[in-house]
Amino acid sequence: MATVVQPPEHKHEDPSPAQQHTGGGGFGSFVPTGGPLKTLGDPSQEATRTGIWVGLAAITMSFAAFTSALLVRQTTGSDWRHLTVPPIVFANTIVLLASSVTLEIARRRLAAYARHESADRAAPLRWLITTLLLGLLFVAGQYAAWAKLRAEGLYLASNPNSSFFYVLTAVHALHVLGGLGGLLRVVAKLRNPVFSLRKSTMDATSYYWHFMGILWLYVLFVMWIKL
Amino acid sequence: MSETAVSTVQQHAPPSSFIRKHIFSLDHKVIGKQYYALALVAVFMGMVLSWLMRIHLVWPNAPIPGLQFLSKAGAPGGVMTPEYYLSLLTMHGTLMVFFVLTNAPFAAFGNYFLPIQIGAEDMAFPRFNMMSFWTTFLAFCILVTAFFVPDGPPISGWTAYATLSAVGPDSGPGEGLGQTLWGLSIFVFCIASLLGSLNFIATTLDLRTKGMTLARMPICTWAWFITSCIALLAFAVLMPACLLLILDRVAGTSFFIPAGLVISDHLQPHSGGSPLLWQHLFWFFGHPEVYIAILPAMGIVSHILINSMRRPLLSHKVIIYCMMAIGFLSYMVWGHHMFVSGMNPFSSLVFSFPTLMITIPATIMTLIWLGSLYGSRLRISAASLFALGFLSMFVSGGVSGFFLAQPSIDIYLHATYFVVGHFHMVMGVAAIFGIFAGTYFWFPKMTGHMMSESLGKLHFWLTFIGTYCIFMPFHYLGLAGNVRRYSAFVDDFLVPLIPVHRFITFAALFTGAVQLIFLYNLIHSRFRGAPAPANPWECTSLEWTMPSPPPFDNFGGKHPVVYHDPYQYGVKSSTGDYLMQDSPEQAQT
Numbered sequence: 001m002a003t004v005v006q007p008p009e010h011k012h013e014d015p016s017p018a019q020q021h022t023g024g025g026g027f028g029s030f031v032p033t034g035g036p037l038k039t040l041g042d043p044s045q046e047a048t049r050t051g052i053w054v055g056l057a058a059i060t061m062s063f064a065a066f067t068s069a070l071l072v073r074q075t076t077g078s079d080w081r082h083l084t085v086p087p088i089v090f091a092n093t094i095v096l097l098a099s100s101v102t103l104e105i106a107r108r109r110l111a112a113y114a115r116h117e118s119a120d121r122a123a124p125l126r127w128l129i130t131t132l133l134l135g136l137l138f139v140a141g142q143y144a145a146w147a148k149l150r151a152e153g154l155y156l157a158s159n160p161n162s163s164f165f166y167v168l169t170a171v172h173a174l175h176v177l178g179g180l181g182g183l184l185r186v187v188a189k190l191r192n193p194v195f196s197l198r199k200s201t202m203d204a205t206s207y208y209w210h211f212m213g214i215l216w217l218y219v220l221f222v223m224w225i226k227l
Numbered sequence: 228m229s230e231t232a233v234s235t236v237q238q239h240a241p242p243s244s245f246i247r248k249h250i251f252s253l254d255h256k257v258i259g260k261q262y263y264a265l266a267l268v269a270v271f272m273g274m275v276l277s278w279l280m281r282i283h284l285v286w287p288n289a290p291i292p293g294l295q296f297l298s299k300a301g302a303p304g305g306v307m308t309p310e311y312y313l314s315l316l317t318m319h320g321t322l323m324v325f326f327v328l329t330n331a332p333f334a335a336f337g338n339y340f341l342p343i344q345i346g347a348e349d350m351a352f353p354r355f356n357m358m359s360f361w362t363t364f365l366a367f368c369i370l371v372t373a374f375f376v377p378d379g380p381p382i383s384g385w386t387a388y389a390t391l392s393a394v395g396p397d398s399g400p401g402e403g404l405g406q407t408l409w410g411l412s413i414f415v416f417c418i419a420s421l422l423g424s425l426n427f428i429a430t431t432l433d434l435r436t437k438g439m440t441l442a443r444m445p446i447c448t449w450a451w452f453i454t455s456c457i458a459l460l461a462f463a464v465l466m467p468a469c470l471l472l473i474l475d476r477v478a479g480t481s482f483f484i485p486a487g488l489v490i491s492d493h494l495q496p497h498s499g500g501s502p503l504l505w506q507h508l509f510w511f512f513g514h515p516e517v518y519i520a521i522l523p524a525m526g527i528v529s530h531i532l533i534n535s536m537r538r539p540l541l542s543h544k545v546i547i548y549c550m551m552a553i554g555f556l557s558y559m560v561w562g563h564h565m566f567v568s569g570m571n572p573f574s575s576l577v578f579s580f581p582t583l584m585i586t587i588p589a590t591i592m593t594l595i596w597l598g599s600l601y602g603s604r605l606r607i608s609a610a611s612l613f614a615l616g617f618l619s620m621f622v623s624g625g626v627s628g629f630f631l632a633q634p635s636i637d638i639y640l641h642a643t644y645f646v647v648g649h650f651h652m653v654m655g656v657a658a659i660f661g662i663f664a665g666t667y668f669w670f671p672k673m674t675g676h677m678m679s680e681s682l683g684k685l686h687f688w689l690t691f692i693g694t695y696c697i698f699m700p701f702h703y704l705g706l707a708g709n710v711r712r713y714s715a716f717v718d719d720f721l722v723p724l725i726p727v728h729r730f731i732t733f734a735a736l737f738t739g740a741v742q743l744i745f746l747y748n749l750i751h752s753r754f755r756g757a758p759a760p761a762n763p764w765e766c767t768s769l770e771w772t773m774p775s776p777p778p779f780d781n782f783g784g785k786h787p788v789v790y791h792d793p794y795q796y797g798v799k800s801s802t803g804d805y806l807m808q809d810s811p812e813q814a815q816t
Contacts, residue, residue: 046433047351047429047430047434048351048429050351050429050432050433051352051425051428057460058424058463059463061460061464062464064464065464065467065508065511066467069467069504072501072503072507073482073499073504076485076499077481077485077498077500077501078499079498156474156479157478157481160480160482163474163480163482167471
């Protein structure tokens with residue numbers, strides 16, 4: 001029979017220091033002065049945040065594997081042909097970084113709504129949808145980059161440079177699509193008449209999305225100096 | 228509504244339908260049992276494959292009745308072709324390493340007991356957990372279909388070395404669709420494994436109950452946690468490797484295929500790739516993978532030994548640090564699989580050194596186990612016998628690793644039966660003994676019935692003797708120069724070894740048959756076994772505080788409070804010679 005300590009009658013505890021951290025953005029927690037929000041005391045958010053960091057570690061490791069494959073492949077075989085990165089890729093980079101900015105704006109608007117400083121739920125929703133659209137624009141732009149390479153006669157198997165270009169950008173784009181799925185989920189929760197979006201969900205989705213931007217900068221860097 | 232400082236998982240309501248209860252369940256306990264069932268199916272498949280291989284090795288021209296129905300081309304008239312031998316070898320290795328040794332000790336027992344042992348209601352992400360099992364199941368189905376495609380399963384071994392695995396159908400039967408299915412199956416398995424590791428790590432870090440500090444977690448929980456950290460990074464490397472392999476096969480890229488290869492009279496239209504790159508990527512995953520296979524067994528065995536000895540280990544903290552050291556070092560040794568691959572010989576030195584270093588924590592652990600056992604009054608049960616068997620097998624199999632770690636000796640022993648003996652003893656026997664020990668130990672908790680102890684002890688002794696008879700001679704064979712992955716022994720230096728092989732084959736068939744005792748015990752006890760009390764082994768960890776089997780929500784919606792580490796044995800208390808972790812009572816001195 002489990003020995004459990006019956007919790008004392010409702011006693012409002014101040015959140016421990018560990019629970020008081022705001023989770024990034026520096027804009028305070030979603031603690032409501034009243035209302036239906038989950039409080040910062042909702043500890044499931046710790047697991048969600050840990051989970052996303054763990055997931056990002058795995059993705060980092062995967063791209064490390066791709067990078068080392070690239071480095072080794074460059075030294076074997078004598079068929080390394082310099083590839084000009086299609087210029088649209090730089091526009092795509094701006095779009096992706098812009099989407100990170102709009103996401104942060106959305107988070108701040110959301111925090112203001114949660115703190116009841118603003119009753120406007122439409123503002124964070126607008127900025128989230130902007131982020132979504134910018135993300136889609138990024139993926140479309142990547143597709144345009146692939147089309148440009150195809151027009152130059154560079155396909156997946158043409159030479160190792162094009163192989164790695166397609167593989168790296170496609171795998172990144174796939175992960176971005178996953179991030180878009182997460183953003184869609186957040187939008188859906190926000191549009192629900194009953195406010196059911198947890199801070200941990202918003203945080204985890206944002207960390208993932210910002211990581212996609214950082215990862216893209218890394219991939220771009222590797223391609224620029226190596227391919 | 229209680230206000231606790233304890234993490235709660237997203238609550239999921241008790242399941243109502245049959246499908247929700249037993250099939251698409253979010254409950255970590257059901258998922259753990261599902262992994263175990265999958266591992267059981269995979270291990271019997273793998274074992275049957277090994278029988279077919281052993282029979283063929285000794286009687287290469289004898290028809291095996293029924294084999295022609297599995298593959299008309301691979302076994303015309305029931306007589307296995309050499310290529311089909313390699314196909315069976317590949318599937319044996321893949322099934323055993325991935326679907327048994329990664330699944331059973333880690334995913335099955337870990338999923339079932341990790342949340343309970345830390346006092347949580349469920350894993351941190353129950354839906355991801357359910358997805359991870361069904362993704363594993365999908366990977367299993369994709370792999371098994373390779374048996375039924377026209378050309379059969381791949382012939383490149385579980386290691387799938389390029390260029391054999393990368394060029395496509397020209398390189399042999401099974402290298403068409405079969406190899407692609409293999410690559411796809413492993414790719415999907417990686418996704419499942421990553422989801423599982425994610426859950427384990429987040430759960431261990433964030434869902435521990437009040438009083439359950441990291442230091443108070445049982446050793447097996449630590450083992451699962453460390454294993455999941457290793458698995459996260461290892462499988463994240465195998466995924467890109469499999470992707471690049473599949474692209475080489477179907478998209479005409481040349482990551483692993485060099486120029487100028489003429490195979491089956493066809494000039495391969497690839498150039499510039501490096502077969503060595505595949506080996507580096509694969510073994511960077513592959514070596515941590517074998518520690519993923521053994522660490523949970525070490526944890527389970529430690530837990531059972533402490534319980535059976537009725538006293539703590541000499542130092543459980545050192546055991547945990549050693550497990551961490553093994554996990555860390557496992558990423559530095561992959562090149563010891565590649566000493567003779569043609570890479571720079573100096574790098575052999577670079578890899579040999581950490582390989583020898585990794586023997587240090589393993590030896591410390593062994594000495595702690597042995598030293599703790601010395602002078603103890605061990606309670607003999609099927610579980611503790613298998614735990615002792617693990618120790619024996621780990622030492623026997625581990626010492627051959629010392630030899631293989633040295634490039635100068637490995638040049639001779641690489642790709643011989645010496646290597647096969649080494650990894651079978653540590654993985655194929657020691658880790659399996661860990662699974663058996665865990666089964667006999669936790670079966671009462673999982674099912675509410677006791678297994679037959681006498682059948683369990685019989686199973687142990689016959690398996691112990693049988694596996695020594697099978698795998699010890701492998702070392703002799705390897706030293707005598709017996710090359711591995713040969714389907715028949717016709718060379719004049721191999722023919723004198725055939726009597727040894729005959730002995731091994733008989734031992735293998737015998738030991739395989741003995742496992743039916745285990746299977747019978749498992750199934751019979753599940754339905755007709757004596758009812759199990761809550762704590763038949765008088766064990767201190769939290770799973771023994773709940774009824775057998777545990778209720779849906781583990782602790783009934785409450786959070787246990789933990790006061791002790793799980794090694795309070797040999798103390799005077801109101802319960803006897805042990806203190807449960809959640810007992811507020813202090814040991815009387």
